[in-house]
Amino acid sequence: MVAAPLTWSFSPTTSAVESQPRGPSMASSASEENVDNYVKVSDGLGGLPKAILSSVHGSEAEIYLYGGCVTSWRVDNTDLLYVRPDAVFTALKPISGGIPHCFPQFGAGPMQQHGFARNMNWSIVDSEHVDGNPAVTLELRDAPYSRSIWDYSFQALYKVSIDRNTLTTEFQVTNTDEKPFSFSTALHTYFRASASGASVKGLKGCKTLNKDPDPRNPVEGMEDRDVVTFPGFVDCIYVDAPEEVYLDNGLGDWITIKNRNWSDVVLWNPHLTIESCYKDFVCVENAKIQEVQLQPNQSWTAVQHLSKT
Numbered sequence: 001m002v003a004a005p006l007t008w009s010f011s012p013t014t015s016a017v018e019s020q021p022r023g024p025s026m027a028s029s030a031s032e033e034n035v036d037n038y039v040k041v042s043d044g045l046g047g048l049p050k051a052i053l054s055s056v057h058g059s060e061a062e063i064y065l066y067g068g069c070v071t072s073w074r075v076d077n078t079d080l081l082y083v084r085p086d087a088v089f090t091a092l093k094p095i096s097g098g099i100p101h102c103f104p105q106f107g108a109g110p111m112q113q114h115g116f117a118r119n120m121n122w123s124i125v126d127s128e129h130v131d132g133n134p135a136v137t138l139e140l141r142d143a144p145y146s147r148s149i150w151d152y153s154f155q156a157l158y159k160v161s162i163d164r165n166t167l168t169t170e171f172q173v174t175n176t177d178e179k180p181f182s183f184s185t186a187l188h189t190y191f192r193a194s195a196s197g198a199s200v201k202g203l204k205g206c207k208t209l210n211k212d213p214d215p216r217n218p219v220e221g222m223e224d225r226d227v228v229t230f231p232g233f234v235d236c237i238y239v240d241a242p243e244e245v246y247l248d249n250g251l252g253d254w255i256t257i258k259n260r261n262w263s264d265v266v267l268w269n270p271h272l273t274i275e276s277c278y279k280d281f282v283c284v285e286n287a288k289i290q291e292v293q294l295q296p297n298q299s300w301t302a303v304q305h306l307s308k309t
C-alpha cells in the first residue's frame with residue numbers, strides 16, 4: 001500500500017449558502033492537479049473541483065467535493081451510475097445524481113430534505129493506492145452553515161476506493177461535540193438503468209415502509225416478491241434488509257450491492273414526477289433510517305460495496 005503525500009485539501013468547509021461561486025484562483029488551481037498517479041483533481045462542470053480515480057485495471061470514478069458526491073463509476077467503459085439531466089453544478093443546489101449523501105437526516109424532517117451534507121464542500125484529507133487501485137478520503141466538518149441547522153460539532157469521513165469492477169465507500173461519523181447527537185443517513189445511489197426492465201433481488205421477507213402516497217406517513221407492509229420491479233412510482237423503505245442485494249439494471253449489467261452497517265434499503269423511482277428521465281435510472285439506497293445515537297467521541301461507520309458481476 002502506498003500513501004501519497006497530500007497535495008489537495010480545502011480550507012474550512014463552507015456551505016453553498018455561505019460560499020461565493022468559486023473564483024478563478026480556486027478554479028485554475030484545481031485544473032489537473034495530480035495527487036498521485038492514480039488520483040487527480042481537476043475542474044468539473046461549473047468549475048467545481050472533482051477527484052478522478054483511475055485504477056490500473058481501467059475502471060474510474062469521479063467525486064465532486066461539493067456534496068462529497070460520487071458522480072461516475074466506470075467499469076469496462078460503461079458508467080454504472082446516473083446523473084440526471086436536470087442536475088446543476090452551481091454549488092447552490094445538491095447534485096441530482098451519482099451517490100449524494102443524505103446526512104444528518106434521511107428524507108423529510110425538521111431540517112431540509114435529506115440534510116445538508118449534500119450541499120456543503122468536502123475536503124480531500126487522504127489518498128492512497130493498493131496495487132494500482134486508488135482510494136481517496138473526503139472530510140466534512142461542522143461549519144457555521146451546518147451549525148445554523150444542526151448545532152453540533154462533528155466529523156464525517158468518506159473513503160471511496162475502486163478496484164477492477166468494484167466501488168467501495170466507507171462512511172464514518174464521529175461526535176466531536178461535548179453533548180450526544182443523533183442522525184439518520186443514506187447513500188442515495190442513482191444507478192443507470194432501464195427502469196422498465198430493472199429489478200432488485202434479495203428483499204423478500206423484509207418489513208416495508210411504503211412512502212407512497214404520503215412520505216411523512218409510510219404504510220407498513222411486508223415484501224413478498226423475489227424480484228422487485230419498478231412498474232411505476234416507487235418510494236419504499238426496506239427495514240433491516242440483508243447485507244447483500246442484487247440489481248439487474250435492465251441494460252445487461254448485474255450489480256451486487258453489499259453493505260456493512262447500512263441496515264436499510266430504499267428503492268426509489270419518481271416515474272412521471274420526473275418525466276424527463278425516470279426511465280433511465282433507479283435508486284437503490286443503503287440507508288440508516290432509525291436514528292443513530294452518538295455520545296461524545298463515539299463514531300459510527302458503514303460500508304457500501306458495489307460490484308459489477
Ligand SMILES: O=P(O)(O)OC[C@H]1O[C@@H](O)[C@H](O)[C@@H](O)[C@@H]1O
Nearest residue numbers: 113114188211215235266268285
Ligand atoms: O429530490 P430529492 O430531495 O433528491 O429526493 C428524492 C427522493 O429520495 C428518496 O430517497 C426518498 O425516499 C424520496 O421520498 C425522495 O423524493
